Amino acid sequence: xxxxxxxxxxxxxxxxxxxxxxxxxxxxxxxxxxxxxxxxxxxxxxxxxxxxxxxxxxxxxxxxxxxxxxxxxxxxxxxxxxxxxxxxxxxxxxxxxxxxxxxxxxxxxxxxxxxxxxxxxxxxxxxxxxxxxxxxxxxxxxxxxxxxxxxxxxxxxxxxxxxxxxxxxxxxxxxxxxxxxxxxxxxxxxxxxxxxxxxxxxxxxxxxxxxxxxxxxxxxxxxxxxxxxxxxxxxxxxxxxxxxxxxxxxxxxxxxxxxxxxxxxxxxxxxxxxxxxxxxxxxxxxxxxxxxxxxxxxxxxxxxxxxxxxxxxxxxxxxxxxxxxxxxxxxxxxxxxxxxxxxxxxxxxxxxxxxxxxxxxxxxxxxxxxxxxxxxxxxxxxxxxxxxxxxxxxxxxxxxxxxxxxxxxxxxxxxxxxxxxxxxxxxxxxxxxxxxxxxxxxxxxxxxxxxxxxxxxxxxxxxxxxxxxxxxxxxxxxxxxxxxxxxxxxxx
Numbered sequence: 114x115x116x117x118x119x120x121x122x123x124x125x126x127x128x129x130x131x132x133x134x135x136x137x138x139x140x141x142x143x144x145x146x147x148x149x150x151x152x153x154x155x156x157x158x159x160x161x162x163x164x165x166x167x168x169x170x171x172x173x174x175x176x177x178x179x180x181x182x183x184x185x186x187x188x189x190x191x192x193x194x195x196x197x198x199x200x201x202x203x204x205x206x207x208x209x210x211x212x213x214x215x216x217x218x219x220x221x222x223x224x225x226x227x228x229x230x231x232x233x234x235x236x237x238x239x240x241x242x243x244x245x246x247x248x249x250x251x252x253x254x255x256x257x258x259x260x261x262x263x264x265x266x267x268x269x270x271x272x273x274x275x276x277x278x279x280x281x282x283x284x285x286x287x288x289x290x291x292x293x294x295x296x297x298x299x300x301x302x303x304x305x306x307x308x309x310x311x312x313x314x315x316x317x318x319x320x321x322x323x324x325x326x327x328x329x330x331x332x333x334x335x336x337x338x339x340x341x342x343x344x345x346x347x348x349x350x351x352x353x354x355x356x357x358x359x360x361x362x363x364x365x366x367x368x369x370x371x372x373x374x375x376x377x378x379x380x381x382x383x384x385x386x387x388x389x390x391x392x393x394x395x396x397x398x399x400x401x402x403x404x405x406x407x408x409x410x411x412x413x414x415x416x417x418x419x420x421x422x423x424x425x426x427x428x429x430x431x432x433x434x435x436x437x438x439x440x441x442x443x444x445x446x447x448x449x450x451x452x453x454x455x456x457x458x459x460x461x462x463x464x465x466x467x468x469x470x471x472x473x474x475x476x477x478x479x480x481x482x483x484x485x486x487x488x489x490x491x492x493x494x495x496x497x498x499x500x501x502x503x504x505x506x507x508x509x510x511x512x513x514x515x516x517x518x519x520x521x522x523x524x525x526x527x528x529x530x531x532x533x534x535x536x537x538x539x540x541x542x543x544x545x546x547x548x549x550x551x552x553x554x555x556x557x558x559x560x561x562x563x564x565x566x567x568x569x570x571x572x573x574x575x576x577x578x579x580x581x582x583x584x585x586x587x588x589x590x591x592x593x594x595x596x597x598x599x600x601x602x603x604x605x
Contacts, residue, residue, distance in 0.1 A: 137222070137238035137521065138162030138329040139316070141205040141297040143304040143353045145324035149199035152206040153190040155326070155333040160186055161381055162238070162329060163208035166221040170234040172301055173201035177232045181221040205299045207236035210523065219260045223299070226268050230279055233271065234299040237264040238329055239314040240521040242292035243587035266290065279303070280352055284363045287350070291584050293372070293520035293574075295345075297327050304353040311583050312347030312369035313520050313574050315386060325353045330384040341385065370583055373573040374522060376561065377511045378419055378482050389561065392422050397560040398510040398552060399426025399480060406550030407431060408506045410476040414438035416493055417465070423510035424480035438472040438502075439465050439479075439493070465493060473501030479546075483511045485524065487531035487544055494545045507546040512554045512578040513537075519586055524577065554578050 138159030142148050152169050168181035169190065178199050182189035186208060189195065207222040223236040241247075244263030251269045252258065258265055270286035279300060293313035298305035306327040308316045319326040321339040328334055331341050345351055348364040372379075375386050382392040402423065413433045415424030418441060428435035442464055477497060484490055490507065497505045513532030517524040527533045531540055532551075541549035554575070555565035563572060576582045 137210065137236075138208045138333075139205070139236045139238050139295060139297040139327070140207075140329070140333055141203075141236075141299065141304050141306065141327040142321070143203045143325045144355070145202055145321065148202050148204035148324075149196050151321075151337045152199075152204040153186060153196065154336050155328055156186045156190070156206045156208050158333040158336040158381070159208055159329055162379065163210035166209040166218075167207065168209075168221050168223055168236075169199055169204055169206040170223045170225055170299060171199040171201035171204040172232070172299060176200075177225060177234065177299075177301075179223075179225055179234075181218060181223075183218060183221065203299060203304055205234055205236050205297045205304070207297075220262050222262070222264060223297075224260065224262070224264050224268060226272065228272055230282075231301040232299075233268065235264055235268060236297045237262075237267070237294055238316075238521060239294035239309065240292050240519060241266060241290045241294065242519050242584055242589070243290060244292070245588040247289065267296070280305075280350065280359070280361060283307070284350060284361060287363055291587060293584075295329060302354055305350065306345050306353075307350045308345045308347055310348040310364045310367075311574060312344075313372050313583070315371065315375055315380070316345040318342045318345055318351065325358065327351075327353075330380055330386070332381045332384045335383070344387070368570065368572070370571060370574045372520065372522070373557065373575045374518075374577070377557075379522075382422060394561055395422035395482070395510070396426035396429070398557060399423030399428075400430040401426075401556045401560045402480075402508050402510050402550075402552045403427045403430035405553060405556050406508050408433075408478040408508065408548065410478045410504065410506055412436045412438065412471075412475055412477050414472065414477045414479050414497075416479055416481040417441040420479075420481040420510070423482060427478070427480050427508065427510075433478070436468075436471055438468050438475075438477055438497070440468055441465055465496065467496050467500035469500040472497055474503055476504040476506075477502050478506040478508055480508050480510060482509070483514060484509055484531055484540075484544075484551075485514055486529060487540065490544045490546075498545075504547045505545075506548045507541075507544060507550075509549075509551045511552055511557060513540075513551050514577045516577050516580045518577055519582070519589065520574070522577075 140152055140155035142151055149171050156167055166183050167186045171178045205223050223234040225234040241263040244266050247266045256269045267286050270289055271282045274282035274285045276282045276285055294309045295314040295316040296307040306316055315329055317328055317331055319334040319339040319341050326339045334341055347369040348362055350361040352359040371387055376394045380386050380391045384391050413424050413428040413435050415421040494505050514530055515533045517527050558566045574583050
């Protein structure tokens with residue numbers, strides 16, 4: 114994704130959000146007569162994790178059935194004919210966000226292949242940090258790749274394995290990959306879930322009557338009325354069949370390190386992650402922010418929607434009134450109008466509008482969950498001033514993002530991250546706020562019930578703030594950067 118620090122630059126992408134993006138959400142269900150319909154519902158609940166493509170694969174006892182589409186779940190998987198084509202009592206599904214370029218159908222998941230042992234479908238949330246290295250090795254050995262996703266690497270590794278049992282083949286493949294992943298797979302007999310050794314990407318297990326369910330978040334269990342059973346553990350493979358559930362640990366057990374951004378931004382507020390309510394954690398981040406960075410203002414204004422819980426917490430802790438000084442329009446598409454220069458600068462107003470009667474003459478503090486490039490923050494602050502705000506302060510309920518992510522989050526290169534290249538005062542001046550403050554690294558850990566960050570053994574994967582990556586970044590160490598980018602643009 115191209116970065117432009119000038120918010121009025123005509124090259125700036127139309128309505129480009131200054132946001133991080135999760136790349137995928139996964140769902141699977143075993144032994145239910147409405148498997149396809151329930152999978153569509155589960156994917157709908159996970160739509161926030163990927164809005165550019167969706168797919169479902171089912172098995173009816175004799176044949177696999179696949180439907181993969183570009184666009185939203187609701188655009189393609191609500192009609193009776195589509196669901197009826199997806200016959201069977203077992204299904205897996207996937208929603209996807211591509212990091213750059215046009216999404217293409219060949220990369221839409223779940224991916225499906227025919228192996229000696231039968232069909233195998235696989236859906237993936239995350240990013241393998243040695244996928245390019247493995248892909249080049251596989252191609253030299255004669256593999257023919259049909260997509261540019263790192264998910265396909267796993268399929269080739271499974272196909273090449275000489276192990277006897279499928280679970281052994283799958284585990285052998287997992288032992289060769291590095292990075293972050295939550296896999297949901299489907300064979301003609303089994304539903305499979307797997308989570309990386311650090312548990313960076315989430316995966317939960319649920320039950321609906323006699324059916325078993327796997328999903329990226331508990332909100333997908335809630336929408337179909339399934340009961341949460343437990344999280345799939347880091348370094349665990351679960352095999353679900355008519356014989357019940359098998360658990361296989363493919364690496365030694367050690368403390369999990371879930372990606373901290375699941376709490377800050379990615380997970381839906383109504384999900385339970387790691388035994389914590391995401392909504393309550395975000396409110397506590399706001400409370401901690403109010404303790405660390407108070408503001409002498411009249412009202413607290415969230416930048417909707419992601420800044421709302423933290424703003425509530427900030428308001429509660431500070432005693433300042435919480436007000437919707439910004440109204441978000443939820444019905445704006447990405448490209449409903451051509452991006453002509455004379456209206457490009459108005460783009461932010463199509464998604465966010467000032468509640469002028471509320472903010473005029475007021476000293477306000479804007480609460481947001483993160484700042485990446487800072488371009489949207491510039492527009493929001495400017496909009497508040499144009500609406501008559503007397504002072505505009507900004508508080509961010511996470512630490513400054515100083516390092517890029519390589520585990521399934523779309524972040525720009527380090528030289529495009531606002532906090533990686535400017536001091537706090539320079540960032541404040543760039544954004545145009547009267548003051549600017551971020552939640553500290555220790556503060557975000559305190560919001561989750563810890564005394565602070567354990568420097569020796571960090572409780573979460575927090576490399577975007579600290580630069581401490583939990584795994585090797587093998588592909589970044591090897592081939593030329595341009596070659597990496599052409600492949601890594603389509604991972605996940």
